[in-house]
Amino acid sequence: MPLDILKIRKDFPILSQQVYGKPLVYFDNAATTQKPLKVIDTISEAYKMYNSNIHRGVHHLSEKSSEAYENARAVVQKFINAKFSYEIIFTRGTTESINLVAFSFGERYIREGDEIILSTMEHHSNLVPWQMLCERKKAKLKVIPMNANGELILDEMDKLFTPKTKIVAVTHISNSLGTINPIKEIIKKAHDRKVPVLIDAAQSVQHTKIDVQDLDCDFFAFSGHKLYGPTGIGVLYGKEEYLNEIPPYQGGGDMIHHVTFEKTVYNKLPFKFEAGTANYIDAIGLAVAIDYLTTLGIYEIAMYEHELLQYAASKLQTIEDLIVYGNAKYKSSVFSFLLKGIHHYDTGMILDKLGIAVRTGSHCTQPVMDFLKIPGTVRASFAFYNTKEEIDVLYEGLLKVKQMMS
């Protein structure tokens, strides 16, 4: 069934406000998404009614919050079809999930001279942690190149593998270009050479149906706040065999089974990777966001967002001197562009005064901007609560930018 967008918009109180006297047009969804009332109410209710630290108390409130937290884990497990709930580790977000793997996998498996394969279009979160690991271990990064459309050149990837390749870490969807990468093919290429793969799914779980068992990825990272859930909560999925092999990332409460001054025996999965008080309230909120999305239907969301992207592409590209960056065959709802001769920052500032929120800059993908030889882009990223009328507002806004800057 097609989505009832006007009804859906009522679930997001933030969308009905005015900015500088103009109705807000929120096109910064790749940076963070807005939260449905259900999520906001769940968090408020948890603090009002049953807040209590998890896993440690025998009392009623602690049992209730522990149960809700573990239920959230089960919701995430089902959402991405992980085999076991203990393969779901709650983290602060994609960045922390990737840092965890770069550290713990690195400690266990990376030695001097080893190689790690990334792609040109990685977000800094899936680049800098690996670079830090390479510095620590004297290992080396290798980069899958991309073509002018912003698509990875997979034939070139084949040439990067050597017996020293220890892991491949790639993004599923590029946050600055919108490219949807053929991750199943990438995973297969790596597995054929017995190399594990981490998928940065920060931009994909909210737009596409995910089945980690079908993908056969070894690690999979995403953030709650880009999935219509709270900030400060994210997920790392890892295959049991790897999570059992690699050491903990942080030490502290909850991640231990037994402690003496001589030695600590670590807790079982997933607690081994969840040191200290977990962000249980936001995990509970995340589960509600996932329920909300799955009730709408991920396929329905994907179809509608694709329609928005196509509408934006056909309408905005009629503007003279508008250059689109990211012309991959398979794209998610990210529209990156520049108006010739106008700095992205000026475009963003003028649009802001018209109530339109877009992101400008390098979008934490400086190597992509270096490749394109531009300082940054203007990025409009659409969610299922956006409308074609809002894209019309952006179109008018861009004509105004051109007029003001000419």
Ligand code: PLP
């Ligand atoms: N990876 C990609 C592709 C992203 O788009 C982002 C955020 O924009 C991240 C990683 C980092 O996510 P977070 O800041 O939520 O940890």
